[in-house]
Amino acid sequence: MVSETEINDIANLADISIPKEELGTFTAQFNSILEYFDLLDAVEAAPSEGAGRYNIFREDIVEPSLDQDAVLSNPGASEDEFIKGPRVM
Amino acid sequence: MAGTFSFDAPDRWNAFLHRQETVGYGDGALGGLPVAVKDNISTAGLPTTCGSRILEGYVPPYDAHVVTLLKAAGAAIVGKTNMDEFGMGTTTENSAYGPTTNPADPGRVPGGSSGGSAAAVAGGLVPAALGSDTGGSIRCPAAFCGIVGLKPTYGRVSRYGLIAYSNSLEQIGPLAATVSDVSRLMAVIAGYDARDSTSADRPYAHTPSAEIRGTRIGVPAEFFGEGVDEAVGERVRDALAVLEHLGAEIVPCTMPSMAFALAAYYVTCTSEASSNLARFDGVRYGPAVDTKKQWHAAFRELRGDRFGNEVQRRIMLGTFALSAGYYGKYYAKAQVARKAVRDDFARLLRDVDVIAGPTMPTTAWRLGEKSDPLSMYLSDILTVPANLAGVPAISVPCGTVNGLPAGLQIIGRHFEDERVVDVGFAYEQEVRR
Numbered sequence: 001m002v003s004e005t006e007i008n009d010i011a012n013l014a015d016i017s018i019p020k021e022e023l024g025t026f027t028a029q030f031n032s033i034l035e036y037f038d039l040l041d042a043v044e045a046a047p048s049e050g051a052g053r054y055n056i057f058r059e060d061i062v063e064p065s066l067d068q069d070a071v072l073s074n075p076g077a078s079e080d081e082f083i084k085g086p087r088v089m
Numbered sequence: 090m091a092g093t094f095s096f097d098a099p100d101r102w103n104a105f106l107h108r109q110e111t112v113g114y115g116d117g118a119l120g121g122l123p124v125a126v127k128d129n130i131s132t133a134g135l136p137t138t139c140g141s142r143i144l145e146g147y148v149p150p151y152d153a154h155v156v157t158l159l160k161a162a163g164a165a166i167v168g169k170t171n172m173d174e175f176g177m178g179t180t181t182e183n184s185a186y187g188p189t190t191n192p193a194d195p196g197r198v199p200g201g202s203s204g205g206s207a208a209a210v211a212g213g214l215v216p217a218a219l220g221s222d223t224g225g226s227i228r229c230p231a232a233f234c235g236i237v238g239l240k241p242t243y244g245r246v247s248r249y250g251l252i253a254y255s256n257s258l259e260q261i262g263p264l265a266a267t268v269s270d271v272s273r274l275m276a277v278i279a280g281y282d283a284r285d286s287t288s289a290d291r292p293y294a295h296t297p298s299a300e301i302r303g304t305r306i307g308v309p310a311e312f313f314g315e316g317v318d319e320a321v322g323e324r325v326r327d328a329l330a331v332l333e334h335l336g337a338e339i340v341p342c343t344m345p346s347m348a349f350a351l352a353a354y355y356v357t358c359t360s361e362a363s364s365n366l367a368r369f370d371g372v373r374y375g376p377a378v379d380t381k382k383q384w385h386a387a388f389r390e391l392r393g394d395r396f397g398n399e400v401q402r403r404i405m406l407g408t409f410a411l412s413a414g415y416y417g418k419y420y421a422k423a424q425v426a427r428k429a430v431r432d433d434f435a436r437l438l439r440d441v442d443v444i445a446g447p448t449m450p451t452t453a454w455r456l457g458e459k460s461d462p463l464s465m466y467l468s469d470i471l472t473v474p475a476n477l478a479g480v481p482a483i484s485v486p487c488g489t490v491n492g493l494p495a496g497l498q499i500i501g502r503h504f505e506d507e508r509v510v511d512v513g514f515a516y517e518q519e520v521r522r
Contacts, residue, residue: 002409014392014405014408015385016405018393018401029402029461030406032461037355040422041422042348042349043426043429070150083373085370085372086380086384086387088383
């Protein structure tokens with residue numbers, strides 16, 4: 001079971017704001033889904049790391065891409081041919 | 090001959106989010122064929138929102154690979170169809186732009202998440218459409234609306250330009266009124282694309298054949314288990330009897346991994362969603378954030394305001410399942426369970442050629458009838474195993490229950506999409522006689 005405080009912490013990690021009045025319902029639904037996920041407790045072994053995996057990376061070759069005007073056609077704000085984001089500090 | 094036409098048929102089902110009034114088309118295998126495209130598949134110059142307010146106003150500067158192929162084959166892309174936001178849902182009620190309704194009964198859901206594509210076909214607006222299927226999102230609305238939907242083998246159709254929700258599970262595929270039309274569309278969209286690292290070089294050039302004598306059809310008991318409506322099960326058993334009459338052999342079997350397949354599916358898809366949807370911050374696409382605030386505050390506010398409840402829930406479930414203290418309990422276990430599903434299919438499909446059962450456990454329910462997320466998730470139990478294993482699966486209409494369509498699901502071996510199409514075609518041809 002996770003508490004409303006923990007739900008708030010997860011929401012912060014996921015960069016989502018949940019209104020206070022919806023927190024109770026959200027927590028209850030979240031817990032009922034987690035309870036269902038407990039079915040996985042019956043699954044025993046963990047998978048062996050890396051078994052059967054191999055590298056499929058291709059050579060790094062420069063190819064034509066979208067032009068700058070096309071890339072800047074969607075962002076809400078741009079400046080000096082760059083996408084402008086919110087301030088970090 | 091190439092040309093243009095007007096596309097102005099009344100859309101009584103809210104199947105479309107965006108329509109082109111004048112549509113151009115070219116020459117080729119699909120010359121002039123009107124095709125609707127689900128709104129999570131990028132179309133250059135046409136708005137693409139994934140049914141979400143967070144992508145409101147977004148116009149992709151490029152076409153998805155499948156759209157390029159459709160255009161090259163002469164198809165007319167008439168518009169973008171409604172969907173559960175980012176493909177998260179089983180009813181198309183989770184769209185930010187209002188629900189789509191079911192042409193078979195407008196008081197009911199069309200299924201999801203490709204409900205707009207299915208309603209556009211079932212309502213006669215278009216002969217064919219593209220959808221995407223992460224846990225049944227093509228087959229479910231096909232079954233609920235009484236049309237045909239194919240989820241191809243994972244990797245057989247390029248996902249380049251599909252706005253990602255859960256990469257390891259989802260696949261673009263066709264919906265149409267008949268198996269032949271689904272097969273026709275599949276022939277155009279399948280094939281290798283270097284821009285999708287999971288793409289397989291397995292083109293599809295197939296004409297459906299109704300000759301299925303000797304085909305062994307496995308029928309897992311679990312597909313008729315708890316939660317499956319008795320009348321729906323009955324319709325599907327009638328359909329299996331038709332296939333048997335055509336010379337197929339019905340082989341009862343069991344699939345023990347079904348016990349935890351759904352939990353494995355939801356842990357996997359929410360985990361992938363939490364990563365994929367991190368990019369939607371209002372900076373690079375969609376509505377702009379208030380830049381006076383700091384990055385995370387602006388970001389959090391926009392995502393809280395613009396993502397719907399189901400999307401928020403899945404992102405948070407995934408964030409939780411991948412967090413340090415719970416990774417082993419949820420994500421790692423889900424991957425073991427996923428392998429068990431894959432192994433089950435491999436074991437069964439050594440003995441039989443295809444596996445069959447109902448597509449959905451019930452017929453379409455009323456709009457607003459299921460408001461509890463878990464009960465909605467449980468209705469995906471019969472479709473998610475094929476996504477976990479990456480095998481092809483088709484849903485074909487197999488009669489009605491109280492006037493509502495039911496679907497027969499046929500699942501095949503990897504890259505044997507042709508065989509599931511043939512079994513569906515054989516059934517369809519026999520019952521249409």
